[in-house]
Amino acid sequence: xxxxxxxxxxxxxxxxxxxxxxxxxxxxxxxxxxxxxxxxxxxxxxxxxxxxxxxxxxxxxxxxxxxxxxxxxxxxxxxxxxxxxxxxxxxxxxxxxxxxxxxxxxxxxxxxxxxxxxxxxxxxxxxxxxxxxxxxxxxxxxxxxxxxxxxxxxxxxxxxxxxxxxxxxxxxxxxxxxxxxxxxxxxxxxxxxxxxxxxxxxxxxxxxxxxxxxxxxxxxxxxxxxxxxxxxxx
Amino acid sequence: xxxxxxxxxxxxxxxxxxxxxxxxxxxxxxxxxxxxxxxxxxxxxxxxxxxxxxxxxxxxxxxxxxxxxxxxxxxxxxxxxxxxxxxxxxxxxxxxxxxxxxxxxxxxxxxxxxxxxxxxxxxxxxxxxxxxxxxxxxxxxxxxxxxxxxxxxxxxxxxxxxxxxxxxxxxxxxxxxxxxxxxxxxxxxxxxxxxxxxxxxxxxxxxxxxxxxxxxxxxxxxxxxxxxxxxxxxxxxxxxxxxxxxxxxxxxxxxxxxxxxxxxxxxxxxxxxxxxxxxxxxxxxxxxxxxxxxxxxxxxxxxxxxxxxxxxxxxxxxxxxxxxxxxxxxxxxxxxxxxxxxxxxxxxxxxxxxxxxxxxxxxxxxxxxxxxxxxxxxxxxxxxxxxxxxxxxxxxxxxxxxxxxxxxxxxxxxxxxxxxxxxxxxxxxxxxxxxxxxxxxxxxxxxxxxxxxxxxxx
Numbered sequence: 042x043x044x045x046x047x048x049x050x051x052x053x054x055x056x057x058x059x060x061x062x063x064x065x066x067x068x069x070x071x072x073x074x075x076x077x078x079x080x081x082x083x084x085x086x087x088x089x090x091x092x093x094x095x096x097x098x099x100x101x102x103x104x105x106x107x108x109x110x111x112x113x114x115x116x117x118x119x120x121x122x123x124x125x126x127x128x129x130x131x132x133x134x135x136x137x138x139x140x141x142x143x144x145x146x147x148x149x150x151x152x153x154x155x156x157x158x159x160x161x162x163x164x165x166x167x168x169x170x171x172x173x174x175x176x177x178x179x180x181x182x183x184x185x186x187x188x189x190x191x192x193x194x195x196x197x198x199x200x201x202x203x204x205x206x207x208x209x210x211x212x213x214x215x216x217x218x219x220x221x222x223x224x225x226x227x228x229x230x231x232x233x234x235x236x237x238x239x240x241x242x243x244x245x246x247x248x249x250x251x252x253x254x255x256x257x258x259x260x261x262x263x264x265x266x267x268x269x270x271x272x273x274x275x
Numbered sequence: 276x277x278x279x280x281x282x283x284x285x286x287x288x289x290x291x292x293x294x295x296x297x298x299x300x301x302x303x304x305x306x307x308x309x310x311x312x313x314x315x316x317x318x319x320x321x322x323x324x325x326x327x328x329x330x331x332x333x334x335x336x337x338x339x340x341x342x343x344x345x346x347x348x349x350x351x352x353x354x355x356x357x358x359x360x361x362x363x364x365x366x367x368x369x370x371x372x373x374x375x376x377x378x379x380x381x382x383x384x385x386x387x388x389x390x391x392x393x394x395x396x397x398x399x400x401x402x403x404x405x406x407x408x409x410x411x412x413x414x415x416x417x418x419x420x421x422x423x424x425x426x427x428x429x430x431x432x433x434x435x436x437x438x439x440x441x442x443x444x445x446x447x448x449x450x451x452x453x454x455x456x457x458x459x460x461x462x463x464x465x466x467x468x469x470x471x472x473x474x475x476x477x478x479x480x481x482x483x484x485x486x487x488x489x490x491x492x493x494x495x496x497x498x499x500x501x502x503x504x505x506x507x508x509x510x511x512x513x514x515x516x517x518x519x520x521x522x523x524x525x526x527x528x529x530x531x532x533x534x535x536x537x538x539x540x541x542x543x544x545x546x547x548x549x550x551x552x553x554x555x556x557x558x559x560x561x562x563x564x565x566x567x568x569x570x571x572x573x574x575x576x577x578x579x580x581x582x583x584x585x586x587x588x589x590x591x592x593x594x595x596x597x598x599x600x601x602x603x604x605x606x607x608x609x610x611x612x613x614x615x616x617x618x619x620x621x622x623x624x625x626x627x628x629x630x631x632x633x634x635x636x637x638x639x640x641x642x643x644x645x646x647x648x649x650x651x652x653x654x655x656x657x658x659x660x661x662x663x664x665x666x667x668x669x670x671x672x673x674x675x676x677x678x679x680x681x682x683x684x685x686x687x688x689x690x691x692x693x694x695x696x697x698x699x700x701x702x703x704x705x706x707x708x709x710x711x712x713x714x715x716x717x718x719x720x721x722x723x724x725x726x727x728x729x730x731x732x733x
Binding site for chain 2: 097100102103122123126127128129130131133135137139141142143144145146150153154155157158159202
């Protein structure tokens with residue numbers, strides 16, 4: 042296991058409030074934390090405690106109400122929308138609970154898509170895509186569209202899509218929630234193996250005990266605040 | 276990839292896309308079929324006008340505005356020299372198909388057999404020139420238009436059906452659909468109506484019973500004296516407009532000159548120039564005007580659109596109709612595509628959130644949906660062109676006939692699809708632009724979706 046380096050993510054006094062006035066919902070209440078690079082970090086919390094909000098802020102798809110979010114050493118709050126898009130395209134891979142593959146693209150094209158966003162050349166793109174499909178064991182299924190794949194295969198494609206551009210950070214929100222336990226366990230093993238191979242920082246929001254069991258680090262949350270891991274994970 | 280995603284999404288919801296494309300296609304076909312119909316009509320009108328009066332007419336300067344009421348005094352004596360001048364010009368020789376003099380005149384006509392009389396408006400042609408003019412068919416109009424060509428007999432002419440009715444010639448000319456005046460019709464018993472007949476008889480000498488029906492034509496000569504000639508009726512040709520039909524006379528130029536100029540020097544009111552191609556009008560006109568200016572000839576040139584005001588009016592009518600239909604269909608396309616794209620955006624909110632999270636810029640999302648609208652427009656418009664050609668093919672073979680405005684004879688109803696490729700291309704492009712614009716609003720909405728909300732969308 043690689044030694045912890047500079048934090049991949051640093052949050053300082055981060056709050057996120059939805060709405061205003063009496064109806065305002067404070068999803069995050071002054072979170073300060075550092076997530077180390079190259080680790081398998083789990084954000085664990087009961088439902089509604091703000092773990093998805095935290096992941097959204099780290100993933101630069103949402104902005105904090107206050108506080109500073111630094112990802113890969115860069116404060117992202119003041120970046121323009123285009124700069125944030127480019128930053129995400131280069132730096133962050135996403136794995137979603139519902140797979141979120143583009144339905145009109147084949148498995149190959151779904152994996153290739155992030156490379157197109159980064160302007161990678163055709164030859165490199167093809168090589169990297171096939172390598173990643175091979176790594177997740179889906180070379181044979183590369184021409185299939187998402188509706189022709191099983192849940193586990195879809196999530197493998199999603200993992201390949203998240204890793205194909207060799208991002209510094211992969212965020213996965215409940216990646217096993219829509220899979221049966223056997224497939225979920227396979228996916229956890231696969232992600233762990235790929236994380237070890239690539240040294241990429243993985244941050245999960247999860248309830249899945251199989252996944253939590255693989256954690257290098259655990260960030261526990263309750264009611265929008267950090268909590269003791271022992272309070273959350275039994 | 277953006278275009279690939281856009282194209283595949285069109286086929287993703289095939290039924291909705293097909294409905295949208297069919298709406299565009301039917302709209303496109305409707306515009307093109309109307310354009311083809313209008314174009315054919317305009318070409319028929321133009322062909323009729325050019326066959327009868329050429330593209331350009333040379334008059335004495337001022338005739339067109341001030342002389343049509345008294346064409347006899349506006350004739351020019353050296354018309355044959357001018358005809359030769361035009362024919363001999365190297366530029367005009369390449370452009371002009373027919374150069375022929377013409378004499379316009381008006382007067383009073385009488386049927387010596389029964390005393391029927393009325394005013395007439397006549398044109399005197401050189402039969403050879405007129406016959407050649409009638410063979411002009413630049414647009415390959417399938418219809419065989421009514422011929423008003425004179426035969427070689429200088430004493431024979433052609434009259435309108437209404438004119439024949441006034442002259443009481445229906446029976447002698449074996450005309451059907453030619454009513455007789457009611458018995459209660461008022462007549463003039465003892466007024467000047469009788470005078471012309473007596474005067475005509477005096478001028479023409481004792482009337483013999485001709486085998487071919489004939490009429491006497493009385494007109495004032497250029498010098499102001501009354502003159503009369505007898506004209507045999509070679510043929511009756513019904514005209515579209517009643518006021519024209521009731522006084523229509525076409526005669527040999529020699530006979531017209533004999534009537535207008537008597538024993539004096541024969542002149543012509545105009546010289547008709549028929550070109551090979553209508554598009555050469557500006558060049559030919561400019562050349563004629565330069566030629567006349569260089570020789571200090573006091574002549575003016577008018578084109579057939581100025582002379583036949585109804586042609587321009589018909590053109591304007593069709594243009595306004597075309598614009599109205601095009602705008603109407605454009606609005607339908609706008610709403611249909613906008614609605615289809617709006618639904619598509621709503622169905623793909625999560626997909627939009629995913630692609631944005633992966634790093635696609637807002638502009639990429641916008642481009643994707645706008646491309647989708649443009650592709651729907653392109654596919655629909657292309658299908659529409661195919662539909663229009665199919666409709667034209669069917670109509671052109673159905674044997675339908677109709678009577679154009681201002682004409683008295685039914686002609687085949689044709690759709691001239693190949694007549695204006697620029698219109699087809701313009702309609703195709705306009706519909707794509709309309710579909711693209713229609714997609715712009717939903718595309719902007721898609722591009723501006725907050726990523727987090729889009730990812731949460733179920």
